[in-house]
Amino acid sequence: MADLLIEGLVKRFGDVRAVDNVSIHVADGEFVTLLGPSGCGKSTTLAAVAGLDRPDEGRIIVGGKTYFDGARGTYLPPEARGCGLVFQSYALWPHMTVFDNVVFPLTLRKVNAAERKRRVAEVLALxxxxxxxxxYPHMLSGGQQQRVALARTLxxxxxxxxxxxxxxxxDAKLRDRxxxxxxxxxxxxxxTTIYVTHDQIEAxxxxxxxxxxxxGRIAQLGTPQDIYERPADPFVADFIGTTNFLPAKVAEPGVGTALLELxxxxxxEVAAERAQTQGARVTIAFRPEQMRVATAGEVTNGEGSVVDARVLTRSYVGGRWQVGLDLGGGPxxxxxxxxxxxxxxxxxLPRHGGIVFRESGHVAA
Incomplete structure (x- = not known):
C-alpha cells in the first residue's frame, strides 16, 4: 500500500482547463471519492494518476515514487506505475473465461504457474x-462482471x-447491493483507493x-458529514443531497443570531456565528429533513420559526410524501x-442547522 500526493495538477484541452490546480493528499489505506457533475474534471484527474492522460503541470507521487513531475519532465507510462484501474465498462475479454480474464495480468508479468493459480483462487474467493x-462474461450478470473486473485488478x-x-x-437495486x-x-x-462517481449516495x-x-477545481474537500452538513458554497449544498434555498435579507443582525426577512x-431567526450586516442580501439553505409542518398552536420561539407557505404539489414516494411549497418566491x-x-x-424552520450564504456564494454563518 502507499499514499498518493497530487500537487498543482493542471490538464488543458485547448483553451479549457479540465483540471485547474488540483492538490490532494490521500493517506495510506484511505478511500477518497472524486465527486461532481459531468465535465468537472474528476475522470481526467483519475486518468492522470493512472497515466492515461499526461497533465501539463503539477506532480503526482505514489508511495514516494514520482509518476509525473511537470517541472522536471518526469512521466511514467501506465505499465510502470503499478496502479489498479477498474473501468466503468469492465472491459472483460468476451472470449476468455473468468479464470483466464483474471490470470491475464499475471501472465503478462511472467508470474510462475503455481503462483498464478494461487493468486487467482485468492482474489476470486475475495x-x-x-x-x-x-x-464466460456473457454468462454473468452485470454485478458479477463488475466483481471479475475488480478481481483482475487486485x-x-x-x-x-x-x-x-x-x-x-x-440497475438501482443491484447498485445498492x-x-x-x-x-x-x-x-x-x-x-489506498480513488473512486470517481457522480452518485452522491455512493460517495x-x-x-x-x-x-x-x-x-476543474476543488469546491470542497472533507468527510462525508462535513460535506453534507457544512457545505462550503451553494454548489456543494445543491449537489450533495437535496437542498432548499431561500433568498432573504438581514433585517436585524445580532450576536450569535440574525433575523432574516424572506x-x-x-x-x-437563524443561528449566525459571524457578524451580519443589516440589509445584506443572503441565501438560507435548509435540507428537507430539517423542516416540518408546524403543530397546531405552535409559534416562533428560540428553537425555530413558524411561517406560512403555499402548497404547490404533492407526490407519494412510498412511505412518505414529497410536498412542493412556495415561500416568498423560493420553491x-x-x-x-x-x-x-x-x-x-x-x-x-429550525433556528440551528440552516446555512446562510452571502451573495458571493460563501458561507456567511
Missing part, C-alpha cells in the same frame, strides 16, 4: 466468484486502486473523505409522512 471461474497487487464509476452500469459489498470489501482490503456511504469538484415579508421541497390538507400550510 470477490465471491470462485464458483464461476469457468464461465490479482497483481497494485500500489493503489482507481475506480472509475464502476457501479454506474448496474454492490455498494454494500464494495464497502465490506474496502474494509477488508485497506487499499457518502463509501468514502473516508470526499473531493467535490466543479469546473421575499414575502415573513421573518425567520421548497418538504418530506412528510402525512401530506398537508388544503393549499396552505404552516411550516416550522
Amino acid at each position: 470477490v465471491e466468484m470462485e464458483r464461476f471461474a469457468d464461465r 490479482v497483481y497487487q497494485p500500489a493503489i486502486l482507481l475506480l472509475d464509476e464502476p457501479l454506474s452500469n448496474l 454492490a455498494r454494500v459489498w464494495l464497502a465490506e470489501l474496502r474494509t477488508r482490503l485497506g487499499l 457518502l456511504s463509501l468514502s473516508d473523505r470526499i473531493v467535490v469538484m466543479n469546473g 421575499g414575502n415579508g415573513q421573518r425567520i 421548497l421541497r418538504l418530506e412528510t409522512e402525512t401530506p398537508p390538507a388544503g393549499d396552505a400550510v404552516r411550516l416550522w
Whole structure:
C-alpha cells in the first residue's frame, strides 16, 4: 500500500482547463471519492494518476515514487506505475473465461504457474466468484462482471486502486447491493483507493473523505458529514443531497443570531456565528429533513420559526410524501409522512442547522 500526493495538477484541452490546480493528499489505506457533475474534471484527474492522460503541470507521487513531475519532465507510462484501474465498462475479454480474464495480468508479468493459480483462487474467493471461474462474461450478470473486473485488478497487487464509476452500469437495486459489498470489501482490503462517481449516495456511504469538484477545481474537500452538513458554497449544498434555498435579507443582525426577512415579508431567526450586516442580501439553505409542518398552536420561539407557505404539489414516494411549497418566491421541497390538507400550510424552520450564504456564494454563518 502507499499514499498518493497530487500537487498543482493542471490538464488543458485547448483553451479549457479540465483540471485547474488540483492538490490532494490521500493517506495510506484511505478511500477518497472524486465527486461532481459531468465535465468537472474528476475522470481526467483519475486518468492522470493512472497515466492515461499526461497533465501539463503539477506532480503526482505514489508511495514516494514520482509518476509525473511537470517541472522536471518526469512521466511514467501506465505499465510502470503499478496502479489498479477498474473501468466503468469492465472491459472483460468476451472470449476468455473468468479464470483466464483474471490470470491475464499475471501472465503478462511472467508470474510462475503455481503462483498464478494461487493468486487467482485468492482474489476470486475475495470477490465471491470462485464458483464461476469457468464461465464466460456473457454468462454473468452485470454485478458479477463488475466483481471479475475488480478481481483482475487486485490479482497483481497494485500500489493503489482507481475506480472509475464502476457501479454506474448496474440497475438501482443491484447498485445498492454492490455498494454494500464494495464497502465490506474496502474494509477488508485497506487499499489506498480513488473512486470517481457522480452518485452522491455512493460517495457518502463509501468514502473516508470526499473531493467535490466543479469546473476543474476543488469546491470542497472533507468527510462525508462535513460535506453534507457544512457545505462550503451553494454548489456543494445543491449537489450533495437535496437542498432548499431561500433568498432573504438581514433585517436585524445580532450576536450569535440574525433575523432574516424572506421575499414575502415573513421573518425567520437563524443561528449566525459571524457578524451580519443589516440589509445584506443572503441565501438560507435548509435540507428537507430539517423542516416540518408546524403543530397546531405552535409559534416562533428560540428553537425555530413558524411561517406560512403555499402548497404547490404533492407526490407519494412510498412511505412518505414529497410536498412542493412556495415561500416568498423560493420553491421548497418538504418530506412528510402525512401530506398537508388544503393549499396552505404552516411550516416550522429550525433556528440551528440552516446555512446562510452571502451573495458571493460563501458561507456567511
